[in-house]
Amino acid sequence: MMIAHYSHRLPAHYDMGLIRSRVNDRSGQWSAVPDLYFKAFLVREIGRLGAVANDYSSLYLWRQEDAFRTFLSDGGFDVVTRSFGRPSIATYVALEARRGAGAAAKFLAMSESDIPVDADLTAALAGEGAWCREAASASGTVVATVGVDTRSWRTVRVLITEGESADPKATHYEICHLARPQFDTLPLSEAVGG
Template sequence: MLTAHYLHRLPADYDLNAIRTRGKARGALWDAAPELYFKGFLLREAGKHGAIENSYSSLYLWRSDQAFADFLLADRYRNVTNSFGRAQIETRLVLDAHRGRAQQAQFVFEETTDIARDADLGQVFAAEVAQNKAAVTRPGIVAAVVSLDTLNWRVSRYLLAEHAQARPSDVAIAYEVVHLSQPLLHTLPEGQST
């Protein structure tokens, strides 16, 4: 499994309703995408939920690296580049992914943490997996994913939630979910309370 995430900064006067309309219209095209657990069409609006600028982004959870390659080979990214240009796509190896009991994601929260140079990687990974499994059992959580960037040695945690109160910390970046395509989300293991 891997995550892919890219972001486009938007001018302060950009019509964000156009992004909302685009996300809902294009989202339907992803609702049955093979090998895709979910794709979030995400928006940050300056002055809301801590955002200081407007941006539009997409977050994918792919079943395999080949599924992501197929997305690129099928030239589906062209729709993005034609409208917004080519963004850097951050891809990460998934350490753990579970679905929660909630159904309707309104927010995605992202936390990224550097791994200390002298940290015991096995302990770090085990702690991240345990934290992810605990997070997904909280009320209002649709899914929780933790992934690893081996180039920069950092972990990214993504929490898909029904409400803003689920924000895990003050440093978590909050995204409004314009549309969540979830063709295979139901096949992720469900988080279990211990």
């Protein structure tokens, strides 16, 4: 599995209604993408959820790296670059992903942490998997996933929930739409029966 995330910082007075309309117009095409667990269409607006700038971004959980490569190389990404330019894409090897009992995906919280150079790598990554399973079992969680960037040795935690997260270390987003083509094939949290 692979997590990919990119964002577009927008001017302070940008009409975020244009982004919401764009999402409404384009989100349906993602409902049947093979090898995609989900795509979250995300916004941050100045003054909401701790945001100091307007932002439009996308976060993907791909079943395999080849699907992401195809998206980039076969023209699927062109609509992004034509509209917003070519963003940097943060990519992570997904260590684990679990569905929770929540249904309405309204918020996403994402946090990154460095793995200290002297840390036991096996133990650190096992701890991230344990976080994912625990987070997925919490009330209101739709999905939790965790990944690692092996270039910088940073982990990323992604939590999609029905209500706002209280994590002060996370970057918080509103979800405009969550496309879920292969979502139901993700394992359930233990609390739900997985």
